[in-house]
Amino acid sequence: MRVITQQVFGGPEVLTVVDAPAPQPLPTEVLVRVKAIGLNPLEARLRAGEFPLLGKPPFVLGWDISGVVEQARTSRFRPGDEVFGMPLFPRAANAYAEVVSAPALHLARKPAALSHVEAAALPVVGLTAWQGLVDLGGVTAGDRVLIHGGSGGIGHVAIQIAKALGAHVIATAGGGKREFVEGCGADEVIDYTAVDFTEAVGDIDLVLDTIGGDTVERSLGVLRPGGHLVTAVAEGDAELVDGFEAAGMRFSGIAVDPDPVALRGLVELVEQGRLRVHVRETFPFERVADAHRLLDGGHLQGKLVLTV
Structure with a gap:
């Protein structure tokens, strides 16, 4: 071979x-x-x-x-x-x-x-999004979810999973990708090249971060009391964990694994026509x-x- x-x-x-x-x-x-x-x-x-x-x-x-x-x-x-x-x-x-x-x-x-x-x-993007939103995030109907990097591999799948869970989904993306992100089901799209997301959104139950850098720290300001940030790129930062906990928020990092239960969950959404x-x-x-x-x-x- x-x-x-x-x-x-x-x-x-x-x-x-x-x-x-x-x-x-x-x-x-x-x-x-x-x-x-x-x-x-x-x-x-x-x-x-x-x-x-x-x-x-x-x-x-x-x-x-x-x-x-x-x-x-x-x-x-x-x-x-x-x-x-x-x-x-x-x-x-x-x-x-x-x-x-x-x-x-x-x-x-x-x-x-x-x-x-x-x-x-x-698989990689779907399992990462599922484990962030479902397993770690516990997203339920009515939650306000902010997804950073809504047009990326993880982001565009996460939008669809969050919508299937009944969440109100807000996504950040470049202006030229608005139509694509809206087509994935986002209720609101923030053009991060033109707007500071910290000034455009608030009272968020869960932030799913796929960007890293200062986006993680700045997201603290948009969470509701007791809100939760889940990141796919800064999971090992103990200082961030301490900062979020001191502010009364939760911080989790995704270490994606090949979970057969989550994989079957993705299959079900595909078969229902709710995930592409x-x-x-x-x-x-x-x-x-x-x-x-x-x-x-x-x-x-x-x-x-x-x-x-």
């Missing part, structure tokens, strides 16, 4: 396609013939050596996959089943590959409403470096996907 690997840290050009032996599934695992691979900003940081999650190269990046089961050492799936998921995170799943071995519990049957490309785009994932662009497997150049640029609307 072919895999995409790197021998050193660096720019997109360090990613190379090589031949490698196919993995062998262990008991409780399945072997998946991959059809599409979702890309995430974290992978660009790992490639560049900015975050030590996988240690030093050589390694194979990737977690988001959709494909067809070839071998099944479990009763959960059979050969021929179409599946998708985010196996093994935060351990290496070696998903930038034509064939992946994965725990069956980390996968779900692909909804018929989604293509393999769409399904591969969903936007794919900004697809790239063939061999053009992974071009895809990573777009990742490096940031400010993406939706997701990027490799086709295999």
